[in-house]
Amino acid sequence: MVNFRGSSHSKSSSIFSRRSSPLSIMLYVFILFAFSIFIFILYSKDILEDEEKKSPSISEMKPKSEQLPDDILWDAPFSYGLRPCVKPSARYKGAQGYDRYMTVRSNGGLNQMRAGIADMVAVAHIMNATLVIPQLDKRSFWQDTSIFSDIFDEIHFIMTLQTDVRIVKELPKELESAPRARKHFSSWSGVSYYEEMTQIWKDYQILHVAKSDSRLANNDLPLDVQRLRCRAFYHALRFSPAIENLGKKLVERLQSRSERYIALHLRYEKDMLSFTGCTHGLTEAESEELRVMRENTNHWKIKNINATEQRIGGLCPLTPKEVGIFLQALGYPPSTLIYIAAGEIYGGNAHLSELTYRFPNVVYKETLASKGELKGFSNHASQSAALDYIISIESDVFIPSHSGNMARAVEGHRRFLGHRKTVTPDRRGLVALFDMLESGVQKEGSSFSHLVRKLHKNRQGGPRQREGAPSGVKGRARSRLEEHFYQNPYPECICGSKITVRWT
Incomplete structure (x- = not known):
């Protein structure tokens, strides 16, 4: 170990003791400078890589919308x-109702009326009545003057349901002025409720239903009644x-x-925001306009609504x-x-x-x-x-x-x-x-x-x-x-x- 160090030292001393030419000195300085640059670049690269690992780039900090398959x-x-299955059971019998008529005034917008009409088809079947083509709502928010045949294929509606319920376009002439029972059926009613309503036929030949929406329960109805509702809604009520x-x-x-x-x-839309009392994101003037509309709409029973509570409850x-x-x-x-x-x-x-x-x-x-x-x-x-x-x-x-x-x-x-x-x-x-x-x-x-x-x-x-x-x-x-x-x-x-x- 001592001998090695000693020999190295003596070699170095002999080298520097010699007189060197200017060319050799310049070459030595150039090599030393180039080596220093190489070391600096290598070290700097390691530092940059470490910093990049520690700190995300600006593009990485921006929120991205992930592209899904x-x-x-x-x-x-x-x-x-x-799959769809709407065929009636083997025990099913269609209604005839040749001498009993049910007239209906549908209420609400398009889809509220569609659901109500399909329900009235089922109610007419339960009560063994002839259904007269329903009258559509002309007094709702939209003020639409359309009649049934403007929106629905009337002939298709009658023919599709002919084995379920007898449907006619209008009352017979001789019954136009006949007295009729006017009824506002209870909401969400079952079959037994409508079976009791058949007592009406003892005194009247015509029953007028004032509203059609939500007149039947959602559940606990016979399978054939539920499938009739589907045949009416998905097949018969074609536009x-x-x-x-x-x-x-x-x-x-x-x-x-x-x-x-x-x-x-x-x-x-204006009617929905006014009805629900939802004002999030609206100006004060817009919120006030909706409040006035709600206040002036008689059949909307709730007038004072807390918009914040509505929104938090997921009702907006x-x-x-x-x-x-x-x-x-x-x-x-x-x-x-x-x-x-x-x-x-x-x-x-x-x-x-x-x-x-x-x-x-x-x-x-x-x-x-x-x-x-x-x-x-x-x-x-x-x-x-x-x-x-x-x-x-x-x-x-x-x-x-x-x-x-x-x-x-x-x-x-x-x-x-x-x-x-x-x-x-x-x-x-x-x-x-x-x-x-x-x-x-x-x-x-x-x-x-x-x-x-x-x-x-x-x-x-x-x-x-x-x-x-x-x-x-x-x-x-x-x-x-x-x-x-x-x-x-x-x-x-x-x-x-x-x-x-x-x-x-």
Whole structure:
């Protein structure tokens, strides 16, 4: 060891003791300089790599919309081999009712009337009555003057149900001035209630029903009665040829624009916001306008509503901004084609822009059809809503912003047709997440998207049995809080599997 060090030292001394030429000195300095540069670069690279591992880049810090596979975004849920089944049992007998007539005045918007008419078909069957083609509501918010044949295929309706109930276009001439019993049937009534009502025929030949909505219970009815309701709702109540033809054209135009499309029932309309008392995101002037409208609408019984409590309870329709955040969190790209199935959006572009800046590829009937094609539907809200219904049924994905009559009817129809994908927002859960965004506790991005998708994992329109009322609810309120029959006609009108299906 000592000898080695000694020899090295002596060599170095001899070298530096020599007189070196200027060229050799320059070469030595150049090599030393180059080696120093190499060491510096190598060391600096290690430092930069360590710093990059510690600190994410600016692009990584920005919230990203995770791109999900198409099958997750668009494919219908697994249906377990279930299929529509509406045929009557071997014991079923149709009603004749040749000398007993039931006239009906339907109430509400399009889908409230459709459900009510289907129920009246079943009631006429139970009471063994001849059903006169129902009168439609002309006094609702929309002031639509349409008659039955303007919206529905009247002949098809009569012929489809001819083995179930006798249906005529109008009362016989000799009975037009005959006395009639006027009845407002109790809501959510069962078969025994209507069997007792047959006592009316002892004194009257004509029974007039003042309202048609929610006259039958959702559950605990005979199988044949439930299947008759389905035959009436899904088969007999076909829209008029004019509506069906234009609806088909609009669906084809949507499909020519994009491989897939979402039908969004954006229930952000003046009547809905006023009725529910929901004002989140509105100006003071808009909120006051809605309050005045609610105050002046006589048949809306509740006048004073706490908007904050309504929203926290999940009772408000999602705002356009909230819908945009929701769709983005689900993973749909900005280029997604979205059809707005709704009437006039309250506040117009001022509110709608909060959706369209995230999803600019938004279309309506007015952008798909010409003015000439829509001319016959102007000032006829129910006929216009029927076009929205057709387009929503045929969409690849249906998403309602509120659980009203249209949303329930479309969801149930899509279940009946094979459980087509329907994403039903958990509004109560979403409000909590939206408030976290507004307060800064949560930011949009992958973690937020994960929370939203987890919340809606079992809200995709897959097979499940119709839900009953919440536990602890008793009396007539129980019937009112049950899931609507036309929102989910399983198990009576959907069958084919021996497995008890409970999935969503």
